[in-house]
Amino acid sequence: MDPRLFLADLEAKPESLRRLAATLADGDVWHGLPDPVDRVLLLGMGSSRYAAEMAALRLRAAGVDAIAEYASAAATCPPGPRTLVVAISASGTSQETLDAADRYQGSGRLVALTNAPDSPLADVADLVVPMHAGAETGGVACRTFQHTLVLLLDLAARLSTRTAAADLGRPDVAGLARRAADASEDLLARRDEWLTAADALLDGPHGVHALAPVERLSSAMQSALMVREGPRRPAVGCETGDWSHVDVYLTKTLDYRALLFPGSRYDAPALDWLRQRRSTVLAVGAEVAGAAAVIRYHGDDDPGVRLLTETLVAELVAARWWSRS
Template sequence: MTSRLEHEIGEQPEVAARLLDRMLPLVGDLRDHLTSRGAEQVLLVARGSSDNAARYAQYLWPARAGVTVTLATPSLTTVYGRQPEVSRQAVVAVSQSGRSPDVVAVVEQARAAGRPTLAVTNDPSSPLAEAAEVVVDLGAGPERSVAATKTYTASLLAVAVLAGVWTDDPSDPDQLHRVPEALGESVTRASGVEEAADLVAGADRGVSVGRGLNLCTAHETALKITELTGALVAPFSPADLMHGPVAAVGPSVPALLVTPGEAATASVLEAVPELRRRGAPVVLLGGPTLDDVHRVGLPSTADLAGWLTPLTSVVLGQLVAWRAAERRGVDVDRPGDLSKVTLTR
């Protein structure tokens, strides 16, 4: 019997195609809104998997268009009663459910201050959608499995399309239109998943490593494995890993390295010799083939421009997490007695 999780992983290409059809024609209107009222910078607010999508925007939008992006700290609003300074900023919230009270509170205060606000959500009738002036509906359909998959890649794709608000690169639509096919190839033709899942399933802790545009992928892969398997996987950049936490890595602690064809990958691969010296099982998510290193690979038909690689790289992490959880006997649709929506304040 197919799990909801497996079904939703398989829906990702179709979700992406629908989102592009709806969203690309709106880029001009979104540009007018997000750059109105003297907005020169962007404040991003999110939680959970959506926070990982926001990490992508934190790298992508400055890299592609030079716009300054910061991540909000919602507890300043909900715990300490301090409103962030947003006088020069547009505020973009990413929340799949649209029901996190702290995310909603930041948007409400920004809108009350007269700032441009935009919500990226899978529920256009949610409190977040009501709080924001403009809504981008992910249109992914109901996501019933606890682990977010199709709503996460849809959020990444929305972030990628929004990069067009601040840049007029004529190649962007052509590259974006390749995403649904690449996702389909990633879901159905990834190699090495079962071997990597064996390594992960046998461990109770691990690390996930990525940098730059794919730091979000390291965080999201760690989250997926942790919530689905119950094994604690911690995300790091390679520099942060080497500044102390690498001491916890060894033969029983696998390391998953996010290594697509993207500029930041070279520095991630620099961690491999030290990880191997410590006896850690190393898994590359994409990238080159190395001796004594397991690789989860994508077919060449899934190749994307470097700035879009988080969309396909994270599918590899999803597949490994799903298969590892099944090996551990987990009900992947209801892992760890978790709820689908967490209401943080």
């Protein structure tokens, strides 16, 4: 793991996303999926599971029976002729995901979503979907996380159009990926305008606390993971509505530094407590009254662009902290 190479991986995000968008526009990367599918099981660990939770929620909202599960679970959905299993691992070597895949090998419904098409996970799958993220030389899953989100959005769009709940046609995920590339490029190009302030606001003695709406909870979880994995500082992610039930207590005793990704119906209660307790709030992607600073970027009025882009703020802060340590 190398902080300089991690930064280079982040700086390559726009170009990498545009290549993925071109791949999606050229054809169906999920070609070969079985039909019909009654249930979707998404398996993964770490950032793979964060992305899976987002996709499972979207699929359920579209009327598809879907669940995201820790690959380490001792027992979950049994194999079945109409259960689609998507095992997610950027390296294709995550032991928990390999163990879980073993339970579904030979069922004809096991898909590997991986950045390593020649990996052990790919070897046991019936269908392999490459992430097309390129080599992450910094040793941290950053582009692969972003590409996993895009590809799972594409899977959700594909399966949702098969249900009666979806009558508006298949969403343009390739177009969304291109807009997210533009947004990432904008944040990177203007980092001199916002990164020093973000660094100072989040650099407290008790870590970083990231909040996001349930639809984008992956942003809070991945942001916290980046702070833990690179600079090895304490950080946690929390769903904004749940925050008032499980994390608010810490604002009374800690120098609480909140990284807020707005958009939840329950932003107001959380912000009320944060103001009362004089906590520091850095908001990303929308204006927030009372925030110490707000970081805006191109296209941040689109929830899909936010989902694919907003973690770059924490990633760049983490890269800076890591390089200093």
